[in-house]
Amino acid sequence: MKVTWKLPDGTEITGAAENGQNLMQAALAHDVPGIIGECGGTLSCATCHVYVDPAWSDKCGAPEDFEDAMLDMAEERRDSSRLSCQIEASPDLDGLVLIVPEE
Numbered sequence: 001m002k003v004t005w006k007l008p009d010g011t012e013i014t015g016a017a018e019n020g021q022n023l024m025q026a027a028l029a030h031d032v033p034g035i036i037g038e039c040g041g042t043l044s045c046a047t048c049h050v051y052v053d054p055a056w057s058d059k060c061g062a063p064e065d066f067e068d069a070m071l072d073m074a075e076e077r078r079d080s081s082r083l084s085c086q087i088e089a090s091p092d093l094d095g096l097v098l099i100v101p102e103e
């Protein structure tokens with residue numbers, strides 16, 4: 001699948017993610033600035049915070065309870081916030097657009 005990350009300065013990075021790969025790992029593989037993934041995807045850092053483009057919110061789904069609690073640690077949480085280590089690449093999400101927060 002392909003993912004596009006929109007950066008705060010307006011630039012976009014589009015790259016491939018393997019099915020089953022989480023989208024924090026995919027962001028690191030494509031050197032997306034602002035996605036750090038400090039905890040390695042163990043849901044304990046919130047440094048993989050993204051906003052899901054509104055057109056994709058239904059397909060991406062809502063965060064599970066623990067992710068939801070961790071999102072409270074993220075700067076500038078919004079309704080569209082997700083932790084990208086908890087979104088798994090799949091054919092259904094081909095073309096997904098994620099917005100990288102300023103912080």
Ligand code: FES
Nearest residue numbers: 039045046048085
């Ligand atoms: S990489 Fe730490 S919560 Fe996602």
